Amino acid sequence: IDPYRWLEDQQSPRTRAWIEAQNSYTNMLLGDLPMRDSLRARFTDLMRRTGVSKPVTRRNRLFYSKRLADQELSAIYMRQGAHGEETLLVDPTPLSDDGTVSVSMVDINLDGTLLAYGVRQGGADETEIHFLQVDSLEPHPTVLPTAVYFGVVMAANGKGVYYSKRLEDGTARLYYHRFGTDPASDKVLFGEGFGPEKGINVGRSDDNRWLIISVWRGGNRNDVYYKDMAVSGPVQPLVTGLDAMFDVSIADGQIYVSTNWKAPNRRLMVGSLDEPSVESWRDLIPEDEAVMSGFDLVGGMLSIRWQKDMVSYSRIYDLEGNFVRALESPMIGTMGLPTGRWDNPYAYYTFQSYAMPRTIYRYNIETGVAEVWHEPDLQIDAESMQVKQVWYNSKDGTRIPMFVVHRRGLELDGNRPTVIYGYGGFTVSTRPWFSTSVVAWTEFGGVYAYPALRGGGEYGEEWHRAGMRENKQNTFDDLYAAAEWLIANNYTSSERLACYGGSNGGLLVGAALTQRPELFQAIVCTYPLLDMIRYHKLLMGPYWVGEYGSSDNPEEFEILLDYSPYHNVRESVEYPSVLFVTGDHDTRVDPMHARKMTARVQKATLSRLPVLLRYEERAGHSGGMPMSAKIEERVDVYSYLMWQLGVMP
Helix, strand or coil: CCCCHHHHCCCCHHHHHHHHHHHHHHHHHHCCCCCHHHHHHHHHHHHCCCEECCCEEECCEEEEEEECCCCCCCEEEEEECCCCCEEEEECCHHHCCCCCEEEEEEEECCCCCEEEEEEEECCCCCEEEEEEECCCCEEEEEEEEEEEEEEEEECCCCCEEEEEEECCCCCEEEEEEECCCCHHHCEEEECCCCCCCEEEEEEECCCCCEEEEEEEECCCCEEEEEEECCCCCCCEEEECCCCCCEEEEEECCEEEEEECCCCCCCEEEEEECCECCHHHCEEEECCCCCEEEEEEEECCEEEEEEEECCEEEEEEECCCCCEEEECCCCCCCEECCCEECCCCCEEEEEEEECCEEEEEEEEECCCCCEEEEECCCCCCCHHHEEEEEEEEECCCCCEEEEEEEEECCCCCCCCCCEEEECCCCCCCCCCCCCCHHHHHHHHCCCEEEEECCECECCCHHHHHHCCCHHHHHHHHHHHHHHHHHHHHCCCCCHHHEEEEEECHHHHHHHHHHHHCCCCCCEEEEECCCCCCCCHHHCCCHHHHHHHHCCCCCHHHHHHHHHHCHHHHCCCCECCCEEEEEEECCCCCCCCHHHHHHHHHHHHHECCCCCEEEEEECCCECCECCCHHHHHHHHHHHHHHHHHHHCCCC
16 A cells, blocks of 8 residues: 555655645744744754864875854865864855755875865765865866765876766766766776666775775675776676675785674684685684774774774774774773874774763874874763663563663653664664763753664674564564663653654654554654665665565565555554654655655544654755754754653753
């Protein structure tokens, strides 16, 4: 049953009139809520701060994005040396009147003299690739046309650029563009014959000699190829056809590979380009009870990030795999992977937690000395926030960890407004991260909970597979068990409980809406997948068949239909209140999901609770909103939650 198929036609006059009516309805109900002024003031104070990205180093130059407190968008900067004077390279402000055209770094050549950057319209995944001559600040004449690019790599000889992109038919191909020629004449270098289920990422070795090509097959498998950019030789296979993931780096003729092949928690292997076959690789750092979640080659040593029980930490090893030292964490939180260059001893990493904003550190691999490179000017009273890690049993008895955050000293009387945020898919791990939303919500007396749902990567590939394809129901059951634990332990009640999720997390909370409507008072569902019968036919959907399965397969059709939120909306059910959020420029998850689901739930529900759609014409999966628009979206979402959960300013 698909009564709202007509809402898939995004540009039809009927659909546009329907969107306009939905936005008017949503604005009418949210626009005059009494808590909006308080929320706007607090979010403005929290979010109108200078923000800086972790730098990328080339020779003695640092490249990074930076947005000043009074600016709407981030610009691209370069600094000579770690503490030198910075130079503004690309400012997106003149590119649009409404602040919806943004820029992002894509690649920098080896000596830091040529920058490739993407220009994005709204929140679309598509970008147009421009080039800037860094020393003169003059634009390079080459422009690669608008597309979804999976990787852009400057050629070693400086005469061109390799790039992989998604074509109009949904397939991906790798190209080489020679500077000074028409991009329309670029020839396919690799990928001929690949169907829409395969994507192509392209990267390179630190010395800019080796092109490293990753072909992903679903969410948990990839093949790896390589090419010597110093000669006009062919693309060669490194590892293909195995049911595993491989993350490859190359340095000094050695191949370093992080993989979950025969090691669900990942191990680090090493081989030689003289004998590159997988059979010749050997373990350098074996699998551990903690999950290896990233590695880099820095200063002639190995930087590795681990995660255990939702907490991440980093360690340094020598090239024989011997432990050298651990990086110090200021508190329980999330440490980013220290990254840098093979020929430079300095790495940069981030650290954040629920009570500590994201801080960037400069780290000397040789001495182990870390210094703060950028610290946000936002001061949070860490003592005022209480962070607890708890464990609960899911429906099948699986033990699930969860972080619970609230104001210290808060009386747990079974009636606290509580939000559970979940994702549970694609090996994405839930970790303690800093969120201005959590700060504001806890200041207003609320509770925030983050469970490590199966389908994520918190406990390696086995944890991921336990929440994908035919096991997807486990992810949903883990969420419901978290809600039931919070109720049983006197944090909240169903009348004051909400769940919040986006993208794959939107599927999660969409399933909660249809499977357990009595468990939640309100649901925030952003940029979601909801029609699981047709998701793979639109936009980036073919790439996710490995994660969910496909309705083209009769057995998988039955599995998908059993939980597909759109197809499980029932007439005359008292559904909780819902706020759907999406926009025209979501070119990853088709906004038809939120449109169709909004229409169907509005017609079916008997609860008389509001079912709302917040629809942005310029927003999408990749953000793309100016800071003022981001603040207004937070105000809408959290005024809605305060309204539905009975929170007054």
